[in-house]
Amino acid sequence: MTPVTFLAADDTQNAGDWAARTGWVVGLLLVIVLLYWLMREGWKWRGLLQSDLPELAQVPADPGEPRLTMAGRYHGSTKAGQWLERIVAHGLGVRSRADVTLTDAGLTVRRPGARDFHVPTSALRGARLDKGIAGKVLTEGGLLVIT
Structure with missing residues (x-):
């Protein structure tokens, strides 16, 4: 052994x-x-x-009849053409749930826990469906990009 x-x-x-x-x-x-x-x-x-950016437009008291409403998640705002430079001024950097309403007056974004804002019709340039942003990839058409 x-x-x-x-x-x-x-x-x-x-x-x-x-x-x-x-x-x-x-x-x-x-x-x-x-x-x-x-x-x-x-x-x-x-x-x-980014504090030199203009203040966000206030949500109008009576924006009119809704043409389109949707619920989703607000991921952020960027400067046009610079999709990696996220805007954080005026509370735009806060990700949150969002209810988006399109009326004749413009686009209203209501965000619980964050500041609501309104984009007048004259400032809207277009909208498209996309599949991703910096740091976030979704299914094809899973992201609404508003310019």
Whole structure:
């Protein structure tokens, strides 16, 4: 019969190293908090840079008879031709549910938990169905893009 040798690791050296482990955990948590703070500051800075954009039009008291209504999710606004540069000024960067209503007065976007806005008819250029935006891919025709 072949002899079997068991080797046991000496765990007594690492068992009392709680200070180092705690230091690593606290350090990791501080890095995570710092990253979130930097993202928040970047969001605020982008809003400050875009603060020269005109205020959003208020929803009219009586917009008229609805021609089209739909419910969905508001993903964001970008500058025309720059689909990666998301606008965050005036609350446009907040993703939320949305109810969109098209009338003769224009397009009204009602967003619970975020600021509602209205796009007058004179400012509307067109609309198309698409399948994706930066960071979001949907099925073909799953995204309504309004210019």
